[in-house]
Amino acid sequence: MNRFGQGACALAVAVAIALAGCGKDEARGPAGADAQTPADAAPGEQAPAAAADAGLQDVIDTTPRYVVGISYPPAANAHPGLARALAEYAEHARAELLKAVDELGNDKPTAPYELSLAFDMVVDTPQVVAVAAEGSTYTGGAHGQPLVARFVWLPVQQRMLTVQALVDSSKGWQAVSEYVGDKLLEQAMVRAQSQEMTPEEQQDQVRNLSRMIAEGSAPEAANFAQFQPVMDAAGRIAALRFVFPPYQVGPYSDGTQTVDVPAAVVLPYVADDYRELFAGA
Incomplete structure (x- = not known):
């Protein structure tokens, strides 16, 4: 059984609450997304760099066809380069999910496709910062596909450690x-x-x-x-x-x-x- 940690559990609860209360509301993106997304950008396609520059914001996006839940650690905003990398990873995962939704055409999935992704700060020192990404994406089948990534940032050098x-x-x-x-x-x-x-x-x-x-x-x-x-x-x-x-x-x-x-x-x-x-x- 996958273990996505407390952050992922909290995210799953948030998604469930959003589903229960969404009614006929339209899908929502990140808080404040209307003010930050260019007018000609399609929903869910905010540029990663723009999202990171504006500050990482949690995402709850629900429709009858898909559910997206993404959570970030607020402390990551203190490191713009790290924040940008997290935003790019999340946006790639979201784009892959939306691509799978588009491929359904007019069909409706038996269960909504889902992206659940939690970023958690696991190290935060003046020399080393590390963030863990855990989650899954579901596009049909017996179970979702795991999402597992780690990001190690060196604040002094202002670069990612590989x-x-x-x-x-x-x-x-x-x-x-x-x-x-x-x-x-x-x-x-x-x-x-x-x-x-x-x-x-x-x-x-x-x-x-x-x-x-x-x-x-x-x-x-x-x-x-x-x-x-x-x-x-x-x-x-x-x-x-x-x-x-x-x-x-x-x-x-x-x-x-x-x-x-x-x-x-x-x-x-x-x-x-x-x-x-x-x-x-």
Whole structure:
């Protein structure tokens, strides 16, 4: 089962309330959108940069065909570059949903298509700011598609921190891959042992998961693109929490998985520009 956190739960409640009270009202965009959206812009197509410059605003948009709920942390507005990245991510997800709605033509979905997306501030220090995005988009089928992303902003440098810039050597990713792969396999074995299966069935499940883990955590930067720092009491990075959406290293039923890699494992391979951010540097 996916775990979208308290922010996503609150967002779902807000969407439900909006649905209950919308009656015959027309779909609503972000609060104050009428004053900020150009007259020739179609509903739901406000430019991401304009939205970020005006300040991130929560979105509740309901129609008989779709529901959109997006929430932002107010503190992100203190960092315009970060705010712009969040707005662009949300707008892309919203555009994809509206595209799927358009493709219905005159048909009406059996259940409204839905986008639920919550951004939460998980780190907020003078040196490092991190935001977690969790949610899902539903366009038919048995369940929605998960949305999982992380944004790490460096206020002093005024730029986003990417894994490609953080660790730029194949040896570094080999070390991270080995550590993460071992931890994910341990977690898979614990889950298998907790289920009512025969030893043979457990072995088969672990064997299948080990193949997914090996592929999804192979030593390539792209496999570790979603990460957030874990800070110590002194405000330095004590570990990197790598985040793996459903399907990357396990089936949908396993949900989003994470592994914390200690600074001691990563630090030998961290680029010089970022070493001072880490504990033990």
